[in-house]
Amino acid sequence: MRDEGGESDDSAIWAPNxxxxxxxxxxxxxxxxxxxxxxxxxxxxxxxxxDLNAFGHGFVELGRVSPETAERMAELLRLAISCPHDFRSEAEGRKR
Known part of the structure; x- marks a missing residue:
């Protein structure tokens, strides 16, 4: 029988957050x-x-969206892809 109230040496304890x-x-x-x-x-x-999956790999879940939301997101991504200006380089320059 296991010791009651004693410390457990259960190695399965894991705090994913x-x-x-x-x-x-x-x-x-x-x-x-x-x-x-x-x-x-x-x-x-x-x-x-x-969230994390069962292997501890992080992911971002967007969930279900309406068709209108998917169309709007697609349009925003199309605009971002077609933009000739590199905003990432500009943002990194401001951080320095």
Whole structure:
């Protein structure tokens, strides 16, 4: 019989929300949330969340969206792809 009240040496204890993968997924979800809010789409992604799979790999779940939301997102991505200006380089330059 196991000792009651004693410390367990159960090596299966794992806190998924204390891993780098969890924080990376959470930060990515927050960044996406901020951009969606700036685009006026904050209510179109009610299932947006960060999570980990069974192997501890982080992911961002967008969830189900309406066809109109998918079309709007596709149009925003088309515009971003066709934009000749490299915003990432500009943003990195401001951080320095």
């Amino acid at each position: 204390n891993t780098q993968e969890w924080y990376a997924a959470r930060d990515a979800a927050a960044a996406l949330r901020d951009v969606l809010t700036a685009a006026g789409m904050q209510w179109d992604f009610p299932y947006l969340r960060a």
